[in-house]
Amino acid sequence: MAERYDCTQCRGSLYGKKYIMREEHPYCIKCYEALFSSNCTVCKKLISCTSKDLSYKDRHWHGDCFLCNKCSRSLVDRPFATKNDMLMCTDCYCKEYSAKCHACQKTIMPGTKKMEHKGNSWHEKCFICKYCQQPIGTMSFVKKETNNYCLGCYEKHFALQCVHCKKPITTGGVSYRDQPWHKECFVCTGCKQQLAGQRFTSRDDLVYCLDCFCNMFAKKCAYCTTPISGLGGSKYISFEDRQWHNDCFNCKKCCLSLVGRGFLTAKDDILCPDCGKDI
Known part of the structure; x- marks a missing residue:
């Protein structure tokens, strides 16, 4: 007696019938399609085992249903792109979504390298320096008005030169x-501290921070011996060859402020008239 040759699923005899092998197991056409065939994403009908099944990212199509969503051209054996799960031929995709090169105004095709800066896009070969016409690529560049310049050309043609270096x-x-100065070049003549954003003054065309200027040029208070800057409208008292801070111009004995008052001198001291009576 001949050995039976049956469908793995329904156990029906396969003698004289078409069948399909899957993982070394035979299936009749009906069982195979029920178990393993997919439904078309477009028409929702079953893709039979005798039809071409086109798949992309877990979705399936009949060959006749695999079309561009915009122009309905067949995408079988053609390059295509997707947007929001819609299939499109590359021509339609470029018209709808691809960026235009800021230089040549032609479409930048999907998958090709492009350069982007502040909302504009270029073909790599179109992203060049306005002066030397060399590709900028990933090098540093400067944008001036509507043009891009490599750093060397920009410095040569437009950049100001620091008066110091x-x-x-x-x-x-x-x-x-x-x-014009570089920030790092604009420094105090004395301590070399950067002066950008700081208060400073000058003498004989040289710039100084306030501390250095006071230490080097300001008169010293006759009482506290610290510098009297006189900068920023600060007030001080001057008498003969001596100066005092307003707060330091006091009677040596009673410490009464002598600003706007009469006073007497006794050697290096200043006295109010009352204290001066005792000398």
């Missing part, structure tokens, strides 16, 4: 007496 100023410059 004579090198181009590309960022963080300081203007003093209508002359």
Whole structure:
């Protein structure tokens, strides 16, 4: 007696019938389609085992249903793209969604390298320096008006030169007496501290922070011996060859303030008239 050859699922005989092998197990056409065939994403009908099943990201199509959602052109054996799960030929996708090159105004095709800056896009070969016409790529560049310049060309043609070091100023410059400086070059003549954003003064065309200026040039208070800057409208008392801070101009004996009052001198001391009667 001949050995039976049956469908793995329904156990029906497969002798004289078409069947499909899956993992070394035979299935009749009906069982195979019920178990393993997919429904078409477009028409929702079963994709039979005798039809071409086109799949992409867990979705399936009949060959006749695998079409561009915009122009209905067949995508079988053609490149395609997706947007919000919609299939599109590359032409339709580019018209709808691809960026235009800011230089040549042509479409930047999906998958090609592009350069982006502040909302604009370029083909890699179109992203070039306005002057030297060399590709900028990932190098540093400066945008001026509507054009891009490599750092070398920008410094050569546009950048101001620091009055101190004579090198181009590309960022963080300081203007003093209508002359440009790097922030790091605009420093106190005395202590070399950067003066950008700080109070400072000058003497003989040299700039100083307030501390250095006071220590080097300011008169010393006859009482506390610290410098009297006189800067910023601060008030002080001057008598003969001596100066005092307002707060230091007091009677030596009773400490009464002598600002706006009469006073007497006794050697290096100043006295109010009452205390001066005793000398």
